[in-house]
Amino acid sequence: MATVGLLTAVTPVLAATPGQAFQPDARGLDTSAWKSYVLGPSTPDVHAVRAEGRGDVDHPQSPLNSHGPATTLTTVAGGTPASVLLDFGKEVGGTPYLDLTRVTGSPTLTLVTAEARQYIRTPASTTVSAAVPSGATQIPLTSAANLETGNTITFTAPGTTPVTRTITAFDTTARTVTVKPALNADLPAGATVTSSPGAPSSDESRGLAGVGGPDTFQPTAPGRLTGGFHGGFRFALLTLSSPGSVSLSSLGVNFQAFRATPADYQGWFLSSDDQLNRMWYSGAYTLQMNLKAPGLNGLPDARIYDGAKRDRSIWTGDLLVQIPTLLTSLGNAGAPYVKSSLDTLLATQRADGAFPGSPDFSKRTNPAGSPLFYSNNYSGYGARAFVDYFRYTGDKAYITAALPALRKELAYNDSFLDAGNLVVSNDRDYWQATQTGEVTKYSIDYYIVLREMAWLERTAGTPALADGYDAKADAIKTAVMSKLWNPTLGAYGQSSTKPDVVVEDANALALQYGFVPAGQEARILAALKTLWTPYGAIMGPGLQDPTGHTIEPFGNGMETAGRFTTGDTTGALDLMRRTWGPMVDQRNPLYTGAFWEFKNSTGTVNRATASLAHGWAASPSVQLTEQLLGVKPVGAGYQTWSIAPNPGTVRSAAGTVPTAYGTIKTQWTNDPHSGRFTLTVQAPANTSGTITVPVGRGSVVTVNGRDSGPRVKSAGDAVTLNVSGGTYQITVGRRGGS
Structure with missing residues (x-):
């Protein structure tokens, strides 16, 4: 059929x-079964599901349920610092706490968090700064960062067998490390140095998030210790970094994202396909982790942040996915988060009409952040976010008040339209790479803004304006189809300056918004499939973002939407499984229960600050509902x-x-x-x-x-x-x- x-x-x-x-x-579909897929914790007091100790740790499993004997960490001078690694099984966010029952000596405790286990310790990576003779135990280094007593350290010089020793002490000021046993051969200057497993570290980016980083405690008596706010993490590492001993009866997190239980879901989804079900609820949970409650972190209003861990800022491009996902799952409980985020856009709109890509990006000196006018295209995304809010809620009073600002933004975007009715903009857009010439995607994006504004004016504004918007949109569509279609490719090229580069986003939007020349749908679908990998579709041949990522879930969501629109349900679901299937696989080392910001060509991420709970990746949720x-x-x-x-x-x-x-x-x-x-x-x-x-x-x-x-x-x-x-x-x- x-x-x-x-x-x-x-x-x-x-x-x-x-x-x-x-x-x-x-x-055979038990419709009550959807509740079993909900990922939100049942109580605000969240505990880990797994724990393991390193060094001298008694009863490392006790913090999992606050029962049984106390967990005791003991560190002696020159010995491996005692530590407990806690795995919460999925993304959580909030303030960690420790309940201490005994304190001996003058201990220092550090607590770090990470979304991925591979980033909760940072191995040393340096070189030997001066030649060292055989028999030595102290070795000078270019840097003594990320060393921990008890770790192994490996020295590698060209043409020699690597030498591995155990760290017994290090001096960050003198930049030396003491090892055992002594060296049995000379070690030349410049030899490379690595350590395993490395020193405790956080994958948070404090300059962007304004929160997080290591928590340091110096307890003198039993009682509760509470750490700072950490927006998103799956793992927490507690280390007794100085000599002493502590016992604790509990270690948990006061959950401070939006904690949605089944009773909070005003919309739900269930199918006969378990993987698709897990995708829908992972998308919903991603949005819940992205929500900042009123009053949190010194900000009175509610906000939708792009990521739980990073950037913890409002981004207009992300809102295009976040708003429908949030309102489809949480309904009017999510509406205040949308409105206050849009209010922040209105408050930071420039005099020329441009909306910032992020109205609250940098939080280094101000918790409220400061606007970043990142991209002309992102300004148009901002206007579309307002239209989406109105489309899903019907809040006419709000959109009517915002209409003058949206018309100003439309005039700003119009300034990039050339005489040939195509958009020329030396702009970065979502994958942060400058595109020049008459750009296919930017032209289609502006077409979408015009169509959205025409609908809005006819529904809640001045219908007479809509005809002009539609006429301009028609002219853009004609220009794109006549000037940027590449018949040899059977697809649209990236731009007038790169007509032979097949890009995912522009061709996906062409499918979704009817820019396909008569009878050419199959050719575009086939051209897009040349970009597929086992882990999702790449942006285009040779294209990547500045950090080396080639697969953007934001762009893959455009393609799945385009495939659904043209009746290619099989292709849409296939691409969903490639892109998001690994993210909902609990066996995946990067699993957080939420969706990831991006991937590289091997299906993973290549930097600690990669966000593993990022709202712009949540398109499966809204598409499974709507398509x-x-x-x-x-x-x-x-x-x-x-x-x-x-x-x-x-x-x-x-x-x-x-x-x-x-x-x-x-x-x-x-x-x-x-x-x-x-x-x-x-x-x-x-x-x-x-x-x-x-x-x-x-x-x-x-x-x-x-x-x-x-x-x-x-x-x-x-x-x-x-x-x-x-x-x-x-x-x-x-x-x-x-």
């Missing part, structure tokens, strides 16, 4: 009257809506979507072999919309138990119904069959 994603491509439009009750055909389940807003606040499932080979799905008028409930089952498809919809009163179901040759459609009409012809592969709010049970089967 073929399916399509474009509502405009369907065949007969039927009228239908609502039924009386919501009686879904579960076909697979099929529920989308059309009018503001879902006053009108579209329900058009793209099932592919998925057997069943169900979910709810919160709206300004009540909850939309829907559930479907799909048998690709028999051609049977059943859909149950319950939509709120005072709303209306369209319901589209896939059909095949010889299909019969029944609505609320009644035959919709004659046999559906093979000329179309979907049937659409225009309906008002109510309950509908739609069955697609074959004549004479089930």
Whole structure:
């Protein structure tokens, strides 16, 4: 059975009257099972799920549940510092605490956190600063950073066998390390030095986040010690770094992100595919980890940050994914976070109309941050974020007040349109690489802003302005298709200066927004597939961001949306599994329960500051709701809506979507072999919309138990119904069959 994603491509439009009750055909799908996928902790007092000790540690497992004998760490001079590594199993955020029951000597405790275990210790990486004779135990180094007593240290000189010793002491001022046993051969200057496992370190970036870094305690008596706020981490390493002994009965975290239990979800998703379910809830949890509660870190307002750990700033590009994900899952509980983030954009808008890419980026001297006017394209993303808020909430009073600022931003973006109706901007956009000439993606992006603003003006502003926006958008579309399409590639080139470079983002948006020359969809889909790797799609041949990452989940989300839109559900889900499947695999060393900012060509990350809970990567959540389940807003606040499932080979799905008028409930089952498809919809009163179901040759459609009409012809592969709010049970089967 073929399916399509474009509502405009369907065949007969039927009228239908609502039924009386919501009686879904579960076909084995226990709809209450969605609650088991929720990742938020059940209480604000969060404890680790695994622990291990290093050095002299008694009962390292006790902090997991605060039961049993106390955990005791003992460090002696010249010995390995005692430490406990705690694994919380997934991303958490808040203030760590220790409950000490005994303190001996004058101990110093340090606590560091990290999203990935591989970054919670930093090995030494330096060189020998002067030649050292055989028999020596003290060795001069260029740097004594990241050394820890008890670690192994390895010296490697060209043409010689590496020499490994144990560190017994080091002096950061003199930059020397003392080892045992003594060297048994001369060691030349310049020999490289590495250590294992390295010294405790944090993967947080304090200059950007304004929080975090190591916590240092010097306890003198039993009691509770509370660390500073840490925005996002999975691992915590507690080290007794100086001689002494401490015993503790508990080590936990006061959780301070948005703690959503099943009772807090106003929307949910469930399907017959476990991996897709885990993606939906990982996206929702990523957004919860990105939310800053009012009053936290000295800021009175609520905000949506881009990442739990980094940057902990509002970013307009990220909002394009975060806003629909947040409002689809948490509904009006998430709306205040959106509004206050948009308010921060309004407060920092420049006189020329530009919105900052991040209104609160740098927090080195001011917790509220300062604006970063990062990208002209990001300014347009900011305008679209306001439109999205209105589309999902129907908050007309808010958007009406913001309209003058949005019109100013539109005029700013318009200044980059050249005489040929294409956008010329020496700009960086989301993957931080300058693109020059007439840029395909920037031109399509401006087209999108114009179409969004036209819809907004007709819905809540001045309809007369919309015609001008549409005319300009039409001119851009014509120019892009006539000047930037590369018939040899069967795809759009990156720009007028790089016409032979296939880029993922521009071609994905072309699919999503109808920029494809007649009959060329398959060629673009094939061209995009040349960019696929086992870990997701690269940005384009030879393209990477400044840190070396080639796979951007933000861009991959554009492609999955484009594939859904053109009916390639199989390709969309395949790319989802490649890109986000490893992120929801608990066996992956980088698993956090949240989605990652980016990947390199091997499917991992290559720097400690990479964010492993980043909102712009959460597109699977909203796309599984809007494309697979099929529920989308059309009018503001879902006053009108579209329900058009793209099932592919998925057997069943169900979910709810919160709206300004009540909850939309829907559930479907799909048998690709028999051609049977059943859909149950319950939509709120005072709303209306369209319901589209896939059909095949010889299909019969029944609505609320009644035959919709004659046999559906093979000329179309979907049937659409225009309906008002109510309950509908739609069955697609074959004549004479089930």
